[in-house]
Amino acid sequence: EDKVVQSPLSLVVHEGDTVTLNCSYEVTNFRSLLWYKQEKKAPTFLFMLTSSGIEKKSGRLSSILDKKELSSILNITATQTGDSAIYLCATLIQGAQKLVFGQGTRLTINP
Amino acid sequence: DTGVSQNPRHKITKRGQNVTFRCDPISEHNRLYWYRQTLGQGPEFLTYFQNEAQLEKSRLLSDRFSAERPKGSFSTLEIQRTEQGDSAMYLCASSSPFDNEQFFGPGTRLTVL
Numbered sequence: 001e002d003k004v005v006q007s008p009l010s011l012v013v014h015e016g017d018t019v020t021l022n023c024s025y026e027v028t029n030f031r032s033l034l035w036y037k038q039e040k041k042a043p044t045f046l047f048m049l050t051s052s053g054i055e056k057k058s059g060r061l062s063s064i065l066d067k068k069e070l071s072s073i074l075n076i077t078a079t080q081t082g083d084s085a086i087y088l089c090a091t092l093i094q095g096a097q098k099l100v101f102g103q104g105t106r107l108t109i110n111p
Numbered sequence: 112d113t114g115v116s117q118n119p120r121h122k123i124t125k126r127g128q129n130v131t132f133r134c135d136p137i138s139e140h141n142r143l144y145w146y147r148q149t150l151g152q153g154p155e156f157l158t159y160f161q162n163e164a165q166l167e168k169s170r171l172l173s174d175r176f177s178a179e180r181p182k183g184s185f186s187t188l189e190i191q192r193t194e195q196g197d198s199a200m201y202l203c204a205s206s207s208p209f210d211n212e213q214f215f216g217p218g219t220r221l222t223v224l
Contacts, residue, residue: 036215041218044215097167098156
């Protein structure tokens with residue numbers, strides 16, 4: 001069965017800290033890995049990673065995929081209280097359109 | 112607002128009642144997805160449409176659940192004879208034929224009493 005596992009499940013840091021969120025996957029016919037941010041509503045898209053070793057960046061957020069280790073990390077530097085959210089990792093499988101999500105990491109940034 | 116919209120945003124019902132939710136995808140998106148999310152978990156895939164054709168269904172979609180997309184635009188998800196275990200956030204997403212990024216709607220939160 002396809003599986004995505006995120007760690008930690010919960011993380012509390014102070015504003016200005018740097019955080020690293022982890023995602024590992026065991027799926028057949030991997031195609032892409034996606035990161036979403038979920039506040040009190042719908043998940044919003046952050047990154048899609050298909051090729052190993054290529055970092056995607058958007059402002060203070062960056063992510064990289066390691067296909068050999070079947071994992072990805074999401075880094076957030078100089079965290080702000082607005083970064084507080086649940087961060088979801090999901091995989092897309094070849095030949096299928098569904099996303100398989102991890103449980104999410106609940107990130108809390110304290111001022 | 113040209114994003115994915117869902118109605119209603121909240122629904123409270125009694126066990127045994129039927130409920131129907133609606134999703135309007137982004138207009139040029141031909142792919143539409145339904146997911147269910149319970150507290151503390153990531154969304155779980157329920158079903159997928161390409162245009163009006165329902166191409167994939169999860170084992171989670173019991174015979175009490177039915178989804179339609181009759182004209183390839185909006186979609187409805189109906190749950191018959193609701194159970195307390197159906198309480199969850201029901202999310203709809205859509206994507207274009209050119210990339211795999213799925214855009215999510217705000218969800219319908221269902222509470223079954």
